[in-house]
Amino acid sequence: MSVLPGATNTTIHNGIFNALSTTVANVGVQNDIVALLHSHSATAGLLDAKERFDAPKCDEGTRTSMILGMKNFVQDGDATSFPTLYWLHGPAGAGKSALAQSLSLELKSEGDHAASFFFSRTSAGRSNGNQLIVTLAYQLATNFPALQHFMLKVVKANPAILTASNSMQMQRLIIDPINKWQKRYQRSIRRWIHTTFNVNKKLHPRLILIDGLDECNDANVQRDLILCIGSAVRQLSLPLRFVIASRPESHILATFELDPTFQDLNGVTVTKKNLGEDEDADEQIMGFLLKEFAEIRRAHPFRDSLPQQWPLPSQIGQLVSKSSKGFIYPATVIRYIKMPSNRPDECLERILGLSEIPKYDKPYEPLDGLYRHIFESVPEINKASIHRIFHFLVLPSTWDGIITPQMIERHFHDRPGHVQHVLRDLYCLVAFTHDQSIKVLHASLPDFLLDQSRSGPLCIDLGDAHATIAASYLLRIRDSNALPMFEVNFLEHMMQANLSNTVIYNRIYKLDLIPVGGQPRDLFMASFSLETEH
Incomplete structure (x- = not known):
């Protein structure tokens, strides 16, 4: 032997x-399919993984209507209903991961959590999309033991399935085993008993959730996984509910809107929810801030030194406005304000711009890190164009609040469609409205881009931004047959413009602009800088 x-x-x-x-x-x-699948899984991304011990979740009393709506999506329908797919998307920092975590925890406590995975680009073991399907199969085998027999037969027949393509793994490890079990159940005495005696026992959990799909390390893999999930929804004979949470990256948006899997006559229907349009967000952010400030007044080491009416309602209102319906901004500033070594009232004044932030303080670091990652992730060839475009977007609204791609394209002599093309990877930061104007989704983003200490090489010079917009007014004059009208906005931008900016300097000379007083153009331009000094 x-x-x-x-x-x-x-x-x-x-x-x-x-x-x-x-x-x-x-x-x-030992025919242990669970152990085998576990050995090939990315367990760091599981709901209860120790690596995620501090995973964000919704604060008590927040996102209640959203969670209820998504729970209804998962739990509605009987055993004969079809599988369905839900896409939760929204701006960066809107709170998608916290909502996904809270939803998964609630449904797990109610026996409806089948599988989930939480991607993270910065965490080891949570960014490889090619491990997702096996990881989901491992959880299904654990939470739905009746599947183990069918999965084991697949792996024994073809061990290479554990390293096969995502589509093959989805078909062989998840779709086929589930459908074979369902077919056997339909012919079983167990089903006859359930039907005859009207037993409403839940046969299996329903939720399969994938959070942070955009954090997966390869855009092609992200698209592939969406198609795999679409294929599962189309073929499965059990009413599983798939939920995908991600930023609205262009390739993800294009997959849902253009791929035949979701567009044909028999295409998979996707329920879509933009978290940035949550009507209750401002009220819930207000509630979050009130609760946090009450806790600071109760337990902070400097609580006895705080003013009696601190913070003022107007100050809280400013924070809510700056949050832009997302929780990352208020959570970031509260984290800074409540630090035990800081005076909370002084920190709030710094956040509101009433006093200078010390150089050694970095109150916005979590938010800044997110912004830097998003800008650094766009294709290298588009970065210069994006930096130019944001010269129009970092200042308060001009042209009655309308800044369109066409205006920017005329200014920079770009081809039609260029602006929308290069901004396609920033749909988590900007949006195109129904009238095709460009809207910045985060009120805190201009603050980041205008502050060199926060944005570094991404920084936009304030004077150059004013010069860029003022020069665009001059371009409108050149292209119009009407008499020049120097509007208030134009004069305000000229007063604050960096007049050494070559764009505006050349634009004035090309217009052959002679002031009414007859003074030379150099004096005309110098007059703005003199006014600025005063």
Whole structure:
């Protein structure tokens, strides 16, 4: 009898055994499909993984209507209803991951959590999209033991399935086992008992959730996974509910809107929800801030030194406005304000711009890190154009609040469609409204871009931004047959413009603009800088 049963390629060197096996049987000698799937899974991304011990979740009393609506999506329908797909998207920092975490936890407590995975670009073991399907299969095998027999047969017949393509894994490890079990159940006495005696026992959990799909390390894999999930929704015979949470990246948006999987006559229907349009967000952010400030007044080391009416309602209102319906901004500033070594009232004044932030303080770092990652992730070829475009977007609204792609394209002599093309990877920061104007989705984004200490090479010079917009007024004059009308906005921008900016300097000379007083153009331009000094 061999002392190393099942081992091949065995060597003994200096009394040390080295046994390498290439046989299938050794992988699952005990027929333990759960252990086998576990060994190929990315367990760091599981709902209860120790690596996610501090995962964000919705604060008590917030996002209540959203959570209820999504729970209804998962739990509605009987055992004969069809599988469905829900896409939760929204601006960066809107709170998608916290909502996904809270939804998963609530449904787990109610027995309706089948599987989930939480991607993270910065966390080891949570960014490889090619491990997702096996990880979901592992959880299904754990939470739905009846599937284990069918999964084991697949792996025994083809061990390479554990490293196969995502589409093959979805078909062989999830779709086929579920459908085969369902077919057997339909013919079983167990079903007859359930039907005859009207037993409403829940046969299986329903939710399969994938959070942060845009954090997966490859855009092509992200698209592939969406199509795999679409295929599962189309083929599965059980009413599983798939939920995908992600930023509205252009390739993800295009997959849902253009791929035949979702567009044909028999295409998969996707329920879509933009978290940035949550009507209750401002009220819930207000509630979050009030609760946090009450806790600071109760327990902070400097609580006895705080003014009696601190903070003022107007100050809280400013924070809500700056939040732009997302929780990352208020959570970031509260984190700074409540630090035990800081005076909360002084920190709030710094946040509101009433006093200078010390150089050693970095109150916005979590938010700044998110902004930097988003800008750095766009294709290199588009970065210069994006930086130019944001010269129009970092200042208060001009042209009665309407800044269109066409205006920017005329200013920079770009081809039609260029602005929308290069901004396609920033749909989590900007949006195109129904009248095709450009809207910045985060009130805190201009603050970031105008502050060199926060944005570094992404910084936009304030004077250059004013000069860019003022120069665009001059371009409108050149292209119009009407008499020049120097509006208040134009004069305000000229007063604050960096007049050494070559764009505006050249624009004035090309217009051959002679002031009414007859003074030379150099004096005309210098007059603005003199006014600015005063």
